[in-house]
Amino acid sequence: MGGRVVKPKFTVYHLFLAIPVLYALSLVIFPLVYSAAISFTNWKLGIPTYEFVGLRNYIDEFHDYRFWNSLRVTFLITAGAVPVEIILGLIIAVLMSHQIKLRGFFRSILLIPLFTSPVAIALMGEVVMYEAGGPINGYLKLLGLQPISWRSSATMAPWTVVIWDVWEWTPFCFLIFLAGIQAIPRVYYEAAEIDGASGFQIFKSITLPMLKYPLITVTMFRLVDTLKIFEIPFVLMAGGGPGIATEVQSVYIYKAGFRGFQFGAASAYSMVFLIIVMVIMMIFIRRVRSYYA
Amino acid sequence: MPSENEKMENNLLNLNKRVSRRAALSTAAKVGITAVVCGVVAGVGGYFAGSAAAPPKTVTKTVPTTVTATKTVGAATVTETVTKTVTKTVPTTVTATVATTPTTPTGKLFEGVKITGATLAGGPKGAISSVLYHYRPIFKELTGADLDIVELSFADLPVKILADLTTGAGKYDFFVPCSNIMGDLVAGGYVWELDKWMKDPRFPKWDPDSVPYAVAQCSRWGGHWYGVPWDSDAWYLNWNMRYMDKVLRDKDKRREFKDKYGYELNPYKWYRDRELTWQKVRDMCEFFTGWDWNEDGEPDWGMIMGLRTGEQGTFWWEPFVAPFIVNPGPMMDRYHNILYYDPETMDPLVKSPGIVEGTKLFVEICTKFTPKAALTFTFAETWDYFLNKQKAMFTFMPPDTFTLVGNPEKSRMRGYLMTTPPPGSEVYYDLKEKRMVEKINLIGDPAGCHWHPWVSKLSKAPEAAYWFSAYVATPEQHRLTTASAYAWTGIDPGFLSDLLTDYGGTATLADYHLPGGFKDPGYPTAWYNEGDLRRAHIAVFNNWFAMDGQYNYHRIPGATAIFTIIDTHIIGEAIAAGVPVEEALYRCWKDINKVIDDYGRDKMKKWYHDAIGYGKPNPYKPRPWLWDDRVVPKDLIFE
Numbered sequence: 001m002g003g004r005v006v007k008p009k010f011t012v013y014h015l016f017l018a019i020p021v022l023y024a025l026s027l028v029i030f031p032l033v034y035s036a037a038i039s040f041t042n043w044k045l046g047i048p049t050y051e052f053v054g055l056r057n058y059i060d061e062f063h064d065y066r067f068w069n070s071l072r073v074t075f076l077i078t079a080g081a082v083p084v085e086i087i088l089g090l091i092i093a094v095l096m097s098h099q100i101k102l103r104g105f106f107r108s109i110l111l112i113p114l115f116t117s118p119v120a121i122a123l124m125g126e127v128v129m130y131e132a133g134g135p136i137n138g139y140l141k142l143l144g145l146q147p148i149s150w151r152s153s154a155t156m157a158p159w160t161v162v163i164w165d166v167w168e169w170t171p172f173c174f175l176i177f178l179a180g181i182q183a184i185p186r187v188y189y190e191a192a193e194i195d196g197a198s199g200f201q202i203f204k205s206i207t208l209p210m211l212k213y214p215l216i217t218v219t220m221f222r223l224v225d226t227l228k229i230f231e232i233p234f235v236l237m238a239g240g241g242p243g244i245a246t247e248v249q250s251v252y253i254y255k256a257g258f259r260g261f262q263f264g265a266a267s268a269y270s271m272v273f274l275i276i277v278m279v280i281m282m283i284f285i286r287r288v289r290s291y292y293a
Numbered sequence: 294m295p296s297e298n299e300k301m302e303n304n305l306l307n308l309n310k311r312v313s314r315r316a317a318l319s320t321a322a323k324v325g326i327t328a329v330v331c332g333v334v335a336g337v338g339g340y341f342a343g344s345a346a347a348p349p350k351t352v353t354k355t356v357p358t359t360v361t362a363t364k365t366v367g368a369a370t371v372t373e374t375v376t377k378t379v380t381k382t383v384p385t386t387v388t389a390t391v392a393t394t395p396t397t398p399t400g401k402l403f404e405g406v407k408i409t410g411a412t413l414a415g416g417p418k419g420a421i422s423s424v425l426y427h428y429r430p431i432f433k434e435l436t437g438a439d440l441d442i443v444e445l446s447f448a449d450l451p452v453k454i455l456a457d458l459t460t461g462a463g464k465y466d467f468f469v470p471c472s473n474i475m476g477d478l479v480a481g482g483y484v485w486e487l488d489k490w491m492k493d494p495r496f497p498k499w500d501p502d503s504v505p506y507a508v509a510q511c512s513r514w515g516g517h518w519y520g521v522p523w524d525s526d527a528w529y530l531n532w533n534m535r536y537m538d539k540v541l542r543d544k545d546k547r548r549e550f551k552d553k554y555g556y557e558l559n560p561y562k563w564y565r566d567r568e569l570t571w572q573k574v575r576d577m578c579e580f581f582t583g584w585d586w587n588e589d590g591e592p593d594w595g596m597i598m599g600l601r602t603g604e605q606g607t608f609w610w611e612p613f614v615a616p617f618i619v620n621p622g623p624m625m626d627r628y629h630n631i632l633y634y635d636p637e638t639m640d641p642l643v644k645s646p647g648i649v650e651g652t653k654l655f656v657e658i659c660t661k662f663t664p665k666a667a668l669t670f671t672f673a674e675t676w677d678y679f680l681n682k683q684k685a686m687f688t689f690m691p692p693d694t695f696t697l698v699g700n701p702e703k704s705r706m707r708g709y710l711m712t713t714p715p716p717g718s719e720v721y722y723d724l725k726e727k728r729m730v731e732k733i734n735l736i737g738d739p740a741g742c743h744w745h746p747w748v749s750k751l752s753k754a755p756e757a758a759y760w761f762s763a764y765v766a767t768p769e770q771h772r773l774t775t776a777s778a779y780a781w782t783g784i785d786p787g788f789l790s791d792l793l794t795d796y797g798g799t800a801t802l803a804d805y806h807l808p809g810g811f812k813d814p815g816y817p818t819a820w821y822n823e824g825d826l827r828r829a830h831i832a833v834f835n836n837w838f839a840m841d842g843q844y845n846y847h848r849i850p851g852a853t854a855i856f857t858i859i860d861t862h863i864i865g866e867a868i869a870a871g872v873p874v875e876e877a878l879y880r881c882w883k884d885i886n887k888v889i890d891d892y893g894r895d896k897m898k899k900w901y902h903d904a905i906g907y908g909k910p911n912p913y914k915p916r917p918w919l920w921d922d923r924v925v926p927k928d929l930i931f932e
Contacts, residue, residue: 010320014317014320017317017320018320042891044891044892045452045455045456045459046455046458046459046474046477046481046850047459047481047850047892048459048481060887126669130666130669131665131666131669132664132666132670132674132678149665149666151668151669152665152666152667152668152669152869153665154869154870154871237602238601238602238603238604238669239602239603240602240603241601241602241603241668241865241869242602242668242669242865242868242869242870243602243861243862243864243865243866243868243869243870243872244861244865244866244870245865245869245870255857258448258452259448259853259854259857260853260854260857260888261451261452261455261477261851261853261854262854262891
């Protein structure tokens with residue numbers, strides 16, 4: 001049955017397909033490929049010529065103690081912030097799913113951090129956590145407690161970042177979980193109530209399993225987002241300070257490029273970080289698949 | 294005609310139709326290529342459209358007017374003549390064609406020319422940018438040229454300027470950045486040499502001889518001028534005279550100091566006699582830490598500095614350690630007048646015993662006698678802590694301190710600000726003999742940004758750009774600018790002509806709206822108190838013209854990266870994280886070496902030699918130390 005090749009007709013369907021393709025090509029593929037290309041060079045801002053240096057940028061990075069420090073800080077902040085956001089978001093969502101007084105008002109208030117610019121949040125943090133007389137330390141002093149070195153202590157600083165990240169993103173988790181809870185058919189709860197199940201049993205046996213997919217989605221989003229965190233360490237902690245106590249990967253890469261003017265090296269660092277994040281997500285997705293299989 | 298149902302069915306069929314992979318890729322490629330071609334055509338069209346006539350715009354004109362006001366001062370009614378600057382918006386439609394060269398003078402030198410200047414974001418009344426806004430209408434009036442001002446944040450300035458130059462975009466005709474990118478600008482061949490215009494009678498005359506050596510070095514390279522010097526930035530030591538004098542008059546406190554440290558507390562005498570050192574400052578900081586000397590109910594501190602990482606931390610450390618390592622001498626050679634590198638090997642001197650000693654003292658003051666909150670302080674917070682809250686006896690800051698001290702919104706110390714050049718050291722490391730020497734060593738400091746304009750080689754109107762820059766640097770305009778006569782300019786005094794006539798300059802008390810005789814008309818009539826002003830000018834003179842030696846500002850390519858390295862390891866790690874000083878300096882040494890090797894050690898060596906005038910005689914010759922008995926209480930100098 002030899003057939004002739006029929007050329008497909010160009011339809012409006014193809015035109016609509018062009019928009020995301022163009023977006024992907026110009027804003028994702030091209031920068032990625034270009035960045036990968038210059039990661040093998042010694043391109044510096046201000047020097048018009050550059051040379052191919054092979055894997056030198058990558059090797060130098062692995063020998064740089066600040067790279068390992070920034071990975072440690074990034075993972076520390078992620079491990080501290082993401083579970084707290086998810087648990088807190090879930091608790092608030094469960095509470096808000098009940099009929100309580102002023103539920104609508106509380107829901108609106110709780111969503112405010114989500115719609116606030118991260119830079120504004122960081123600047124607010126500067127005021128609120130001003131160590132020489134801000135409101136938090138002021139109240140601690142009134143209570144007879146020692147003021148806390150929120151931003152000047154290398155030990156405390158990463159946890160300050162965690163606090164503000166939790167404050168900013170818990171509403172996101174709450175919103176997704178609330179939508180998930182509201183999608184659970186009432187009939188399951190009614191059946192459980194008839195069978196005399198306690199609140200905790202209902203939560204454990206009905207709510208939590210039914211929130212399986214929202215949980216996976218939220219965890220994935222928050223993991224990737226927190227690994228890429230930038231504004232709070234950069235603005236609130238003045239570029240990853242004190243010292244390099246909150247110098248996360250994004251700040252480390254930024255400094256290499258825009259303070260050190262080493263665009264070739266910064267591209268290499270960002271490639272490495274991209275691979276790290278991809279590997280983490282692949283492991284996460286595989287574990288989730290095998291767990292739910 | 295197909296029926297409605299048939300039409301709907303066909304549409305559904307079309308939607309459900311599967312497109313083959315080959316067809317999809319083929320279509321995507323066609324769309325992509327079309328988009329690229331359209332983009333190129335649009336870009337080319339835009340390039341040619343860029344040389345069309347400028348759009349019409351509204352011109353804002355600043356008009357000075359004289360207003361006579363009656364004011365009650367004390368018990369008397371005083372008539373004062375106050376010159377106020379009134380800003381009027383004059384709607385004038387200006388449509389000018391951008392010329393490639395200045396037009397021949399039919400009236401004004403640069404009629405019809407438009408230039409763009411990039412500077413620090415601060416608005417019409419902010420630091421540095423206020424200078425451009427103030428002189429824009431004057432520039433237009435005198436030359437016929439228009440000035441577009443582009444404001445960039447501190448972090449963006451060097452990146453955007455270098456990106457503009459490296460890519461050849463040429464958006465900026467001139468720029469006023471921090472001088473730490475001077476090496477990148479000059480060594481990269483991106484800016485014009487100015488010598489020919491300096492001799493040209495068409496351009497405003499500024500006086501290079503009035504410019505202090507160390508400030509000039511921030512605009513000069515290999516003996517030629519590349520930038521026009523505007524700003525004489527330096528870090529000065531300040532103390533609160535209100536409470537210092539109280540302690541000095543308290544015999545018990547003076548005895549307590551002497552019992553603890555073995556010598557008399559005598560800061561004014563030390564300054565007068567060129568004996569003020571960091572070691573003595575350290576003892577004084579310790580003495581003033583932990584008790585309530587300002588009677589506000591809380592214990593106070595000896596020192597306050599803005600130690601926030603990512604700010605200008607290097608500029609606190611560099612002038613502090615300079616007297617521990619800079620060996621003054623008549624030649625710019627391997628052992629004299631240098632701070633950063635061994636000129637023969639480009640080995641960073643940051644691990645040398647002198648710098649280790651200095652850094653240890655610096656870290657001690659910053660960790661024991663400075664509040665921990667200082668690690669989060671910006672400049673504004675530091676000034677507030679010192680000038681307004683008055684909770685630290687000393688500060689070590691740029692000269693804007695003596696601009697702000699007179700403003701009651703920012704300070705409660707008007708009339709009580711003592712200013713001295715950076716203290717020296719009682720020991721320093723002899724680079725040739727390779728040993729520590731016990732001798733007081735006073736080194737002037739050019740720390741700070743030094744905001745100077747540079748004319749881009751990509752400019753289509755470089756002469757207009759130079760004209761503007763030179764005009765601000767002329768003696769009269771520079772005096773007004775450093776006196777903050779029209780706004781807080783952030784341009785600091787340092788030229789000889791900026792100083793009061795009593796101290797060798799051309800400024801008078803009338804320039805500062807001061808009546809003389811140490812009478813204080815108050816703010817806003819006079820931004821400065823006469824005592825504060827005189828003490829500041831004396832310190833400025835001594836710092837730039839009378840210290841034992843000077844060092845060159847760090848301005849080879851890569852300086853920005855090196856400043857970040859120092860800031861991270863010393864301010865960040867040694868002070869904030871408690872990393873031992875030797876380890877922090879070793880990390881600096883390692884990272885700085887990497888920067889040098891990245892650029893090429895031989896290239897960096899050549900640039901360094903050109904930058905400092907290696908092998909040539911040292912042009913700096915110290916003048917006699919300046920002192921004025923009138924500016925400090927005579928009874929507090931204990932002979």
